[in-house]
Amino acid sequence: MKFTDGNWLVREGYQIHFPRVVYDYRVEDKSLTLFTPCKYINHRGDTLDGPLLTIKLSAPLEDVIRVQAWHYQGEKPKYPNYTVADQEKALNIDDTNESLIFSSGGLKLTVNKEHFQFVFENAAGLLTVSDQKGLAWIEGPEETTYMRGQHKLTVGEHLYGLGERFTPFVKNGQSVEIWNEDGGTSSEQSYKNVPFYLSSKGYGIFVNHPEKVSFELGSELVSRSQFSVPGEKLDYYLINGPTPKEVVSRYTALTGRPALPPAWSFGLWLSTSFTTNYNEETVTHFVDGMADRGIPLSVFHFDCFWMEGFEWTNFIWDRNNFPDPEGMLTRLKEKDLKICVWINPYIAQKSPLFDEAHENGYLIKKPNGDTWQWDRWQAGMGIVDFTNPEAVKWFQDHLRKLIEMGVDSFKTDFGERIPTDVVYYDGSTPEKMHNYYAHLYNQVVFDLLKEVKGEEEAVVFARSATAGGQQFPVHWGGDCDSTYEAMAESLRGGLSLTTSGFGYWSHDIGGFENTASPDVFKRWTAFGLLSSHSRFHGSSSYRVPWNFDDEAVDVARHFTKLKNSLMPYLYRQAVENNKTGVPVMRSMILEFPEDPLCETLDRQYMLGDDILVSPIFNEEGIGSFYLPKGKWTHLLTGETIDGGTWIKEKYDYFSLPLFVRENTVLPVGNSDQKPVYDYADSVTLKLYQIAEGANLKTPVVDYTGKLANEFTIAKKGDTITVLAAHSDKSYRIELVGIDAIQSVSAGEVVHQNGNIIIEVPAQTDTFTISL
Known part of the structure; x- marks a missing residue:
């Protein structure tokens, strides 16, 4: 919801009150409570008349800080509320004349006491700032009230998430209402609204309100992300990564991990x-x-x-x-x-x-x-x-x-x-x-x-x-x-x-x-x-x-x-x-946060850790896609391409851009007729561009999710060593892109499609390949 009229004015009918100073605070065993009047206190008379916000800070999990803010705390309880894990870690607080410094794992919050402001940092540096106007209680028309949170966006920072949204993948510039609606996939409405967004800077914000939450993401103010709820209370969590995967993992630790589907x-x-x-x-x-x-x-x-x-x-x-x-x-x-x-x-x-x-x-x-x-x-x-x-x-x-x-x-x-x-x-x-x-x-x-x-x-x-x-x-x-x-x-x-x-x-x-x-x-x-x-x-x-x-x-x-x-x-x-909690089907930014070209990609994705998929969206059959740095091998053709570049290629209906990243051991099953079979029996381990000095562990689970075998693949010089945790079943090694080797310690060597395939018999604990 928008409360301002441009950069200088407040919309007619609204009055915004924001904390000016930390007048007092209370340190308890597992929380820090701040008392923040919405005006500067120059003498005792200033303690009269006008709102004061009460702010409670706590650490429900490591690398997570919870911010709860109230104007009036006398409202009767309202429910339902999200079920959120809350282990309430003991506090680590440093108190100086100017600041209170609150830490949770690698996440640090500095509270400026004299000119109220929140500064969130991690080991890599500044994450975001909620400045003096960031937290606010707002009076609206007809006695409506709102609580608002606001965080600065840095140059080039991108925001993602907020549930299943069919509008542009990068949410900057969008106004989003968290309100489930049956609107199809061609509008700004969404069936699945989630008041959580992820920043490309390696943090996330989860607004802990199941009712309507209004987000202004670089829209009302282009250098601010903003969220507001009706009423007298605001409750949100700032989640540290520093990687996007770690942010999502900690967010699902808070709100619940997905069950394992059959x-x-x-x-x-x-x-x-x-x-x-x-x-x-x-x-x-x-x-x-x-x-x-x-x-x-x-x-x-x-x-x-x-x-x-x-x-x-x-x-x-x-x-x-x-x-x-x-x-x-x-x-x-x-x-x-x-x-x-x-x-x-x-x-x-x-x-x-x-x-x-x-x-x-x-x-x-x-x-x-x-x-x-x-x-x-x-x-x-x-x-x-x-x-x-x-x-x-x-x-x-x-x-x-x-x-x-x-x-x-x-x-x-x-x-x-x-x-x-x-x-x-x-x-x-x-x-x-x-x-x-x-x-x-x-x-x-x-x-x-x-x-x-x-x-x-x-x-x-x-x-x-x-x-x-x-x-x-x-x-x-x-x-x-x-x-x-x-x-x-x-x-x-x-x-x-x-x-x-x-x-x-x-x-x-x-x-x-x-x-x-x-x-x-x-x-x-x-x-x-x-x-x-x-x-x-x-x-x-x-x-x-x-x-x-x-x-x-x-x-x-x-x-x-x-x-x-x-x-x-x-x-x-x-x-x-x-x-x-890291999703099976994931955006490129989740897998390659260090690559700025991945920050805006929304027509390709990673299927798990190692396979890149780029569907084709045109009648000409042209695949237009980006491969991050490294060597990539097409899963179906074996074609190898150096990454770090955009590519356009034509594909027939039986192919599409489908690439495996280097240094991957891809387990492929012995059946293509059904999804449920013995995944460990005669599994093929496809080796893609294994790097010198690599020491890779490749678990193979069964169809109930239990570990059935684990292979350790190491490369030193011209030798690849494969160690099987369980040797009761045979398996295959496929050296993708290699058509000649010196020798193997056991098994039968087969040439196929320009690759070397080795049938490794059961009861083989350790197996070596000389290239």
Whole structure:
């Protein structure tokens, strides 16, 4: 929200009060409280009349400083609030005549007592400053009040994040409202709003308010980032890196680490699409059609019309189209498929469940006690009140029956259009519940899946979220058009989301609205199957590849098999995400913060630590991409390119810019037919440009995430040594870009595609290669 009129004036109707001095302070065991009047105190009379801000500083985790500021502290508690880890580290404070210096790990905050100001620094130097006008209490029209935080931006500093945003990836110059809305992917609205941003300088700011937070990022004042909330309190965290990965890792330590999705969820998902006509015969035709064409399928998804129209949600199969749902699910599962069905948290008036939900108080109410209803989406629908424990149990019991029938996962659609003129069972503040509702909704479903199927099997396919929602993967990008422009905006949204702490992201391959041209569909297929999760889905037309052209079938087969073969690498990245919070699919700035050319890139990304992906967004098939410094090898062709340069090349539909960075040991599996298999059995370790003196550890996990083997690869002179932690299984070594060697200590040498491949037998603890 903007409060000023240019650089000098305040907007009409507003009055801004900001602290001038630290008049007094109180050091407690784990916090420092400052008392800061909004005027200079020259004599005792100045202590009368006028506001004073109370500011509490604490360190919930190392390298994190929490700033809480109040004008009035007498407000009754409002909830819900984000669940944030708070270990409250003991304070380290230095007190001088001019300053208070507060440290948390490598993060230092200097408070100027005489002319109020916050200066945040780390070992590398200055991070940001909140100057005397930065923290403020603001009076607005009609007795409205606001609290504002403001930080200086340095020259060339870029900001990212704030959830899944389809506007430009770099957020400088944007005004952003943290308010979940169902606006598609072509506007400034977002399904997933997260009040956290990351700075290219190596810090992040998380504003701990689930209600609407207004951000002005170099927009109201071009050299300031600003955030404001209605009311009398502001609560935010400044998080040190110094690297962007470390910032995201510490942010997810605060708000929750993503669960580890089951390995099968990384395979290809196929949907019925939304408004298409379908029954068991249609579904079987699609599933068998994929198998007949050699396209490995992992999950089949039933979209909305598995239930009768006008009755969403009723959790009841439409018996006209699915007369034997139990038998159908059994038959599909015999084809080695997992099953996902669409749900939402709304109960239509025609649903057989509406009367029960209304009478028992399971739906959100109006202030007068009536059930809140409207006609948008489903006629007369109400919204399940997940603050009511009985409503939660009731909702989960209906899902439980579907799980017992054979359903493995739920697409948790909607959850954004949540009204504020309502009353909740537990007395929650409606403005705080608007964004937080998505969190409760997905948690209710995810927790049930954990309970019934086990923690290792729980996964949802969610659209709405807010801070902390990364704990319930996975999320997809919502309703996009079927164009290159929509494909690019989708990627921007995904990169913003993963930069905001979400580990996984998917999108509707080929676009949701309308129907893509065969050209767009094939390019989007490559992009989709090189994302963390992959789903064919649309609105009014089927998204089976043969509906586009024969080549689309071949492209789908090619990239699905490629992704399945990369599962030893991808699932290891997922395990790391579960431990550290660093996303599997990540922006270039996260991986290469030292390279200024990576700061603005939003049409390419890293898939894990070592693979760079740059989708193609044009009919000419031109890939336009940037490779950071070092040697890069194309994963499919073996072509090696020196980085530090922009490149434009033409690619057919079976390729795209897909490069592996130097000094990488890439584990590739022995199967391309499914995402779940023994990743350690006959794994191929592909060695890319291993540097002299390298000593690389390459873990191989199994499909439950447990460590199955670990290889140590060292290079000294002309010798490469491979040490296997467990030698009970054979493996392969592939020397990429090397077509001749001197000798090996064991195994069989095979020449293939210009590379050397060595079959290493089981029971080989140590293996050497002489180049």
